[in-house]
Amino acid sequence: MTSTPPLTRKRPRAGTDEQARIPQRDANKRGYWLYLIPGALLVGLVIFYPIVRNVRLSFFHWRGGRAEEHFAGLENWIALFSDTEFLQSFKNIVLVIIAMVIVPTLLGLVIAALLFDVVGRRFGAKLSSFLRATYYLPQILPIAVAGVMFSWILKPNSDGVLNQFLSAITGSTVEVNWLGGQYSTAMASVMVLMIWIQIGYPVVIFMAALQRVDPQLYEAAELDGANWFQRFRAITLPMIRPEVFVVALTTTIAALKVFAPVFILTQGGPSKSTYVPSFYAYQEFIKGTDKGYAATIASAITILVVIVAIIFIRVQTRAERKDA
Amino acid sequence: MTATVQAPAPASSPEGRRNKTRPRTAAEWVLLILAILGALAVVFPMLLLLLNAFKSPQDYANSGPLELPQALSFEGIRTFWETQNFPRALWNSIFISTMVAIIAVVVSVLNSFAIGIGRVRGRTWIVLVFLMANLVPQEMLFDPLFKLYDDLGLLSNPWSVILTFVVIQSAFGTYLLSSLLGTFPKEILEAAAVDGATRWRTLRSVIVPVVRPTLSVLMVFFFIWTWNEFLLPLAFLNTSDSLTVPLLLEQLNGERQTDTTTLIAGTLISIIPTIIFFLIFQRTLTRGITAGAVK
Numbered sequence: 142m143t144s145t146p147p148l149t150r151k152r153p154r155a156g157t158d159e160q161a162r163i164p165q166r167d168a169n170k171r172g173y174w175l176y177l178i179p180g181a182l183l184v185g186l187v188i189f190y191p192i193v194r195n196v197r198l199s200f201f202h203w204r205g206g207r208a209e210e211h212f213a214g215l216e217n218w219i220a221l222f223s224d225t226e227f228l229q230s231f232k233n234i235v236l237v238i239i240a241m242v243i244v245p246t247l248l249g250l251v252i253a254a255l256l257f258d259v260v261g262r263r264f265g266a267k268l269s270s271f272l273r274a275t276y277y278l279p280q281i282l283p284i285a286v287a288g289v290m291f292s293w294i295l296k297p298n299s300d301g302v303l304n305q306f307l308s309a310i311t312g313s314t315v316e317v318n319w320l321g322g323q324y325s326t327a328m329a330s331v332m333v334l335m336i337w338i339q340i341g342y343p344v345v346i347f348m349a350a351l352q353r354v355d356p357q358l359y360e361a362a363e364l365d366g367a368n369w370f371q372r373f374r375a376i377t378l379p380m381i382r383p384e385v386f387v388v389a390l391t392t393t394i395a396a397l398k399v400f401a402p403v404f405i406l407t408q409g410g411p412s413k414s415t416y417v418p419s420f421y422a423y424q425e426f427i428k429g430t431d432k433g434y435a436a437t438i439a440s441a442i443t444i445l446v447v448i449v450a451i452i453f454i455r456v457q458t459r460a461e462r463k464d465a
Numbered sequence: 466m467t468a469t470v471q472a473p474a475p476a477s478s479p480e481g482r483r484n485k486t487r488p489r490t491a492a493e494w495v496l497l498i499l500a501i502l503g504a505l506a507v508v509f510p511m512l513l514l515l516l517n518a519f520k521s522p523q524d525y526a527n528s529g530p531l532e533l534p535q536a537l538s539f540e541g542i543r544t545f546w547e548t549q550n551f552p553r554a555l556w557n558s559i560f561i562s563t564m565v566a567i568i569a570v571v572v573s574v575l576n577s578f579a580i581g582i583g584r585v586r587g588r589t590w591i592v593l594v595f596l597m598a599n600l601v602p603q604e605m606l607f608d609p610l611f612k613l614y615d616d617l618g619l620l621s622n623p624w625s626v627i628l629t630f631v632v633i634q635s636a637f638g639t640y641l642l643s644s645l646l647g648t649f650p651k652e653i654l655e656a657a658a659v660d661g662a663t664r665w666r667t668l669r670s671v672i673v674p675v676v677r678p679t680l681s682v683l684m685v686f687f688f689i690w691t692w693n694e695f696l697l698p699l700a701f702l703n704t705s706d707s708l709t710v711p712l713l714l715e716q717l718n719g720e721r722q723t724d725t726t727t728l729i730a731g732t733l734i735s736i737i738p739t740i741i742f743f744l745i746f747q748r749t750l751t752r753g754i755t756a757g758a759v760k
Contacts, residue, residue, distance in 0.1 A: 172664055173583025180576040180595065180635065187632040188598045191609035252503060259496045263489055274747050275504040278511075281743055281750060283693040285711035286735045289718045290510050293728060300725055302513060302530040309529055340507065345751050398602040401695040405715060422604040423696070432608065439605040450600050454593075 192443070198436035205432045217437035227438060230416040233328065234397060237417060240332035241339050241396040246388055248336075249343025252276060254373055256344070257351040273348055277341035284338060288405030291334045295319040295406075320407050324414040327407045331415060334402050343388045350381035383460065390453040397446050418442045511736065518542065518733040522726050541726035542734065545717075548727070551734060553706060554713040558692055558738070561623045561709065565630045566687040570680050572631060573638025578668050580639070581646025582654065592643055598636035603696045611700055621704040629697055634687040645679060646672065682753040685746050692739070710735050 199217050201210040221227055261269035279287060294302040297318035307315040319326045354377065362372045378385075400419040407415045409424065416424075418438060425435035517530055521538035528535070545551070576595060580588045610629060611620070619625040649672065657667045673680070698709050708716065714735045717723055743750065 170583060170585070173579040173585050176575045176579040176583070176668075177585070177591070180572050180639065183572065183628070183632045184595055184598055184636070186613075187610065187629055188601060188606070190613070191606045192597075192601065194609040195605055252500070255496055255500050259493055260500050263493050264497055270751075272500055272504045274743075274751060276507055277751055278743060279507060281689050281693070282736060282739055283695070283711040285693075285695045285715045286732060286739075289714050289728070289735075290514060290732050292718065293725070293732065294510060294513065296725070300526075305529050306531070309531075337507065337510075349752070394600065400603070404695075405718070419602055419604050419696075422602075423607070426604065426608045435608070439602065439608075442602045443600075443605045446600050446602060447597075450596075 195436040196440050198433050199440045201433045203432045204430060210433070213433060217431075217434050218441075220434065221437055221441060226413055226416055226421060227418070229414065230418045230421045233415060233417050236328060236332060237335065237396045237399050238393060240335040241399065242389055242392045244336050245339040245392065246343050246385065248340055249347055249388070250378075250385070252340070252344050253347035253351060254377060257348050258369070269348075273344060276344045279338050280341040282338075284401040285405055287338060288334065288402055291330070291337075292320065292406055295330055297321060321411050323411060327411060327415050331402050331406050334406060335399070338402075339392065342392070346384050346388055347381055350384040351377065354380045386456070386460075390449070394446055394449055394453075397442060397449065514729055514733045514736070517726070518730045520726060522724055525726050525729075541724070541730035544724065544727045545731040545734060549713055549717060549731065550705065551710075551713065551731075554708050554710050555738065557623060557702075557707060558709040558711075561626050561630075561698075562688045562691040564623075564627045565634055565691040566684040568627070569631045569634040569638055569687045570684050572635040573642050573683065574668070574673065574680070576635065576639040577642035577646050578672065580643040582649060582668075582672065584647075588643070592640055595636045595639045598633050599640075607697055607700045610697070614701060619701075621702055621707040623702075623707065625701040626691075626694075626698050626709075629701075630687075630691045630694060634690060638683050638687070641683070642676065642679070645676060649675070682749055685749050686753060689739075689742065689746075689750070692742075710738065 198210075200213055200215070202213045202216075203210045256269045256272055260272060296302070296304070297316065297320065299305065299308065299314060299316055301319070303319065304315045304317060307317075317326065319330050321327070358376050359372055362376060367375065398419055399417055400423065403409060403415055403417050403420045404423075409416045409420050419442065422435055422438040422442065425438060426432060429435050513530055516533065517525060518541060519537050519539065520528070520534040521536070521540050524535050524538065579585050580591055585591070606629070610625075614620050614622075614625040619628075653671060653675070654667065657671045662671065692709075693711065694709075695711055695715075698712055699715070702708055702712060714731055717728060717731050
């Protein structure tokens with residue numbers, strides 16, 4: 142099958158000139174749909190079948206297995222808004238966003254500027270890319286493995302590294318139950334793990350962005366007597382704003398979906414205080430008595446993620462249009 | 466999109482060289498030390514692992530975590546190796562991640578060929594539909610897929626995880642490659658058409674060789690992302706034969722009778738494949754993540 146006989150190419154086609162440049166006619170173009178078939182079948186089966194099933198299920202009560210489904214109308218959705226565990230899990234999401242988005246982005250800005258401006262330019266590019274790789278390392282560790290490592294460090298009895306460390310400093314035996322004792326230390330531990338994992342991502346993105354900035358701008362500012370911080374605020378920040386935005390939004394979406402750190406470190410405890418929505422939905426699917434309600438929680442998170450993603454795409458296209 | 470073929474760092478620019486002739490100030494040394502301290506803080510937990518993995522249980526109980534082992538003991542490592550089937554988990558992880566990396570790249574290429582080159586109608590929407598795979602939280606998928614794979618007899622079978630993550634990873638691949646192929650030089654396509662190449666032939670012998678560098682970056686990322694996955698493998702892989710490396714370690718962590726030195730040794734051993742992978746692909750990884758971030 143030859144896709145483009147020369148005859149058809151000579152015939153001018155109606156449409157934008159962008160289309161006219163493509164050496165295919167409409168009838169021929171249809172063949173491209175064939176290439177979408179495997180991808181479409183897969184995404185339909187693995188992604189859209191579960192979405193449809195769970196959204197439908199959110200309007201039913203269902204114990205799972207062979208039990209019958211009972212139509213529930215909006216009951217599940219209404220129950221969601223007075224469910225203290227669900228509301229608590231959303232309060233925790235705010236803290237997760239601080240740990241996965243805000244702190245890494247701010248620290249990432251400082252570290253990237255430090256590595257690029259000071260280490261890279263004054264001490265050599267080799268050293269700065271070595272340090273960049275070191276900051277990035279936790280990003281590629283399996284979260285589960287990182288979680289097990291942290292739970293070893295935070296062990297409750299005198300076995301735990303942190304407790305031993307504090308015992309050595311204070312001289313008396315410290316046995317703080319970091320993960321299981323109380324909400325504040327448990328949540329703080331989860332947050333520290335998240336910061337540790339996330340920090341490398343903004344560092345690498347921002348350092349790549351900094352390479353775009355014209356060094357002459359800095360030189361001019363330096364000649365005008367601007368100090369490092371003034372240069373950072375007046376030149377660096379505005380120049381890499383698109384990257385800051387991308388990092389903030391992609392990590393926000395990741396924060397809304399966060400699961401493994403909570404699962405490994407605290408299992409949602411003590412007394413369900415460190416629940417996050419994903420973990421809550423997972424628990425309800427596995428141990429709950431109403432899969433319809435579990436599906437409602439999962440659907441609610443999905444809707445929220447999609448809304449954030451749409452805002453992201455909107456703002457990005459608007460920014461691109463402004464640039465053009 | 467630019468960063469996959471990144472230019473070298475600007476240290477070689479004449480401006481950089483001029484800067485280097487100026488002596489380094491005390492403040493710059495302080496900042497360098499701060500940057501190094503920060504990096505040390507990041508690797509500190511891993512150094513702790515290394516320090517404690519070679520202690521005997523008695524040694525571990527009697528000494529602080531920051532002290533050097535009194536004698537090199539391989540007891541923890543031996544216990545871990547003997548009680549856990551780590552080679553099996555390692556093989557499962559390698560098999561699953563490799564299969565996902567290859568198949569997901571193939572699916573991404575097929576999708577983006579239709580979207581980026583074929584410019585099929587409604588392509589913006591089609592990309593969004595595929596991107597849903599990347600956005601959907603995994604707890605939304607796990608119950609229906611569990612049932613589906615149960616019906617198909619795929620539970621505790623690596624293909625359940627492979628199938629799922631082919632779809633999830635190829636969402637990102639489709640997104641990235643579609644915009645890349647959207648700017649593919651028309652002259653090359655026209656030349657191929659004039660030479661009488663079929664569409665399939667054009668894809669295989671013209672387009673794929675040109676975008677091969679991007680495809681290998683995608684493969685590296687699909688591999689490591691799949692390797693690190695937790696929730697869905699946890700749900701689908703339940704027999705001890707089918708566990709991946711993260712699952713094996715998590716299970717060991719959950720067992721109450723696990724000795725601490727065994728756990729430390731296990732954690733260290735579980736990190737080693739990642740470190741090796743990191744050392745091989747360090748440049749690809751740290752440069753590749755900027756791909757698709759900002760056009």
